[in-house]
Amino acid sequence: ALARTYNTKAHKNNQRSYTYVQPHASYKVAILGASGGIGQPLALLVKMSPLVSSLNLYDIANVKGVAADLSHCNTPSQVADFTGASELANCLKGANVVVIPAGVPRKPGMTRDDLFNINANIVKTLIEAVADNCPDAFIHIISNPVNSTVPIAAEVLKQKGVYDPKKLFGVTTLDVVRANTFVAQKKNLKLIDVDVPVVGGHAGITILPLLSKTKPSVTFTDEEVQELTVRIQNAGTEVVEAKAGAGSATLSMAYAAARFVESSLRALDGDSDVYECSYIQSDVNELPFFASRIKLGKNGVEAVISSELEGLTEYEQKALEALKPELKASIEKGVAFVQKQP
Numbered sequence: 641a642l643a644r645t646y647n648t649k650a651h652k653n654n655q656r657s658y659t660y661v662q663p664h665a666s667y668k669v670a671i672l673g674a675s676g677g678i679g680q681p682l683a684l685l686v687k688m689s690p691l692v693s694s695l696n697l698y699d700i701a702n703v704k705g706v707a708a709d710l711s712h713c714n715t716p717s718q719v720a721d722f723t724g725a726s727e728l729a730n731c732l733k734g735a736n737v738v739v740i741p742a743g744v745p746r747k748p749g750m751t752r753d754d755l756f757n758i759n760a761n762i763v764k765t766l767i768e769a770v771a772d773n774c775p776d777a778f779i780h781i782i783s784n785p786v787n788s789t790v791p792i793a794a795e796v797l798k799q800k801g802v803y804d805p806k807k808l809f810g811v812t813t814l815d816v817v818r819a820n821t822f823v824a825q826k827k828n829l830k831l832i833d834v835d836v837p838v839v840g841g842h843a844g845i846t847i848l849p850l851l852s853k854t855k856p857s858v859t860f861t862d863e864e865v866q867e868l869t870v871r872i873q874n875a876g877t878e879v880v881e882a883k884a885g886a887g888s889a890t891l892s893m894a895y896a897a898a899r900f901v902e903s904s905l906r907a908l909d910g911d912s913d914v915y916e917c918s919y920i921q922s923d924v925n926e927l928p929f930f931a932s933r934i935k936l937g938k939n940g941v942e943a944v945i946s947s948e949l950e951g952l953t954e955y956e957q958k959a960l961e962a963l964k965p966e967l968k969a970s971i972e973k974g975v976a977f978v979q980k981q982p
């Protein structure tokens with residue numbers, strides 16, 4: 641039922657696979673940054689999952705109340721709260737999926753890269769603890785700038801000798817969710833049917849919706865392609881400006897992150913039909929990290945659907961070439977941040 645809610649089957653034109661029928665609560669999910677704008681609604685949505693048995697909530701403040709509140713929902717998972725660095729290890733032990741929305745969000749006029757100095761350190765510290773306590777977990781990075789924080793996480797995990805590139809994910813699901821919504825609105829399609837792959841990275845022009853690969857098949861005028869692409873790329877800024885200083889996307893982000901958690905849990909649970917777009921270590925082109933559609937399995941990334949990057953329109957091909965220098969610089973900035981530390 642949740643797969644329908646999160647509309648993850650649309651790429652198959654709703655041909656639901658019935659090989660997977662038996663969700664049962666047995667997985668432990670940890671959310672780091674759980675009392676924040678994303679963390680709270682994300683924790684609620686994860687609390688609704690039939691696949692979760694333990695929901696561990698960590699933050700540096702205010703997490704006790706969030707956990708007490710959520711624990712009254714009569715869904716299967718047990719909620720536990722962990723406050724501050726001394727409780728982080730216990731939060732992480734045995735986790736199957738760790739989701740990281742910890743860090744500061746944008747204010748009007750800021751780019752995601754403006755968050756680098758604060759969030760890079762937060763992600764580094766949290767990933768060190770993940771490496772020490774649950775190195776086998778799927779790691780979902782939400783904290784921006786995702787284009788750099790994922791390479792930071794990879795470097796930290798490498799230094800700790802536990803890096804598994806198949807299990808480290810930058811969460812770009814919100815870009816897909818937005819693309820699906822905007823295309824459905826523009827073309828008067830039923831929302832549940834629409835699936836637009838979004839590739840590249842997660843900031844400005846590095847966000848590249850492949851509108852030509854939209855399912856169901858639909859044609860766009862050049863003007864529509866331009867308008868939709870720009871809107872999808874700037875959708876985060878649309879929310880930042882509407883919130884006027886009170887933060888960035890939190891509710892739609894929580895929805896998107898919960899969809900990615902649910903997909904990961906279904907994959908861990910043996911569903912062999914789970915596809916999502918995510919920013920991962922990749923060899924689809926010369927960039928070491930790149931978002932594209934992946935097949936998820938028990939061990940993480942099972943396959944990269946690189947065929948989707950073939951046969952691009954001229955517009956998409958140009959946009960792909962244009963995004964590469966910025967994405968490359970963001971990746972290098974993340975790697976350098978970890979490597980230059982003593």
Ligand code: NAI
Pocket residue numbers: 672673674675676677678679698699700701741742743744745746755759762766781782783784785786811812814815842887888889890893
């Ligand atoms: P927020 O400020 O409302 O919440 C952040 C939470 O992180 C707070 O509860 C704070 O106490 C906590 N935190 C700070 N330092 C921490 C540490 N060292 N350990 C654990 N927790 C810590 O921010 P919001 O709106 O929830 O955004 C969080 C992050 O998500 C931001 O970096 C934002 O840019 C990013 N984001 C990413 C998106 C994506 O598509 N990947 C979309 C929207 C936001």
